[in-house]
Amino acid sequence: MEKKEHNEGVRRTRCMCMVILIVVGMAGGLWGLPQRSSSAGQQSDKGKAIYEKLCLACHGPRGKGDGPTGKVLIPPATDLTSAATKKKSDTDLLKIIRDGNPPTAMPAWKGQLSEQEIQAVLAYIRSLSK
């Protein structure tokens, strides 16, 4: 008799736990949604994918200009985390990414990347030097 009551108690407690988990899970989901679609994080994620595909070979995995191709170029690929690059305005850097930087090896990307993608990759570059 006593044992049965105890079992019911356990079952009820377990049940409460499930309810709490579901409620917390749902709240977490709602919380997560606006965060995931917030532009800064998403832009930087998108920028990272583009960077790793198109820029890493020259500018290196952390933007230091030490990619396998970048370090043998003359002039070498820029260290994008350097003070000199950090000081430049978004407008200046966007222009270099769009139009390239002749006569250096920095290619023009405007034919390959949309304006949005160029801005995303810049956001990622900025995040490397934080």
Ligand code: HEC
């Ligand atoms: C073929 C090698 C190469 C690739 C690929 C490349 N870059 Fe460059 N990048 C360079 C070189 C070389 C420079 C200029 C060095 C100089 O001016 O002394 C440069 C300069 C830059 C600058 C200007 C930095 C400054 O302070 O003036 C930015 C920004 C930049 N690259 C971004 C990118 C992005 C974004 C990508 C990919 C979409 C990319 N680069 C791909 C070689 C490359």
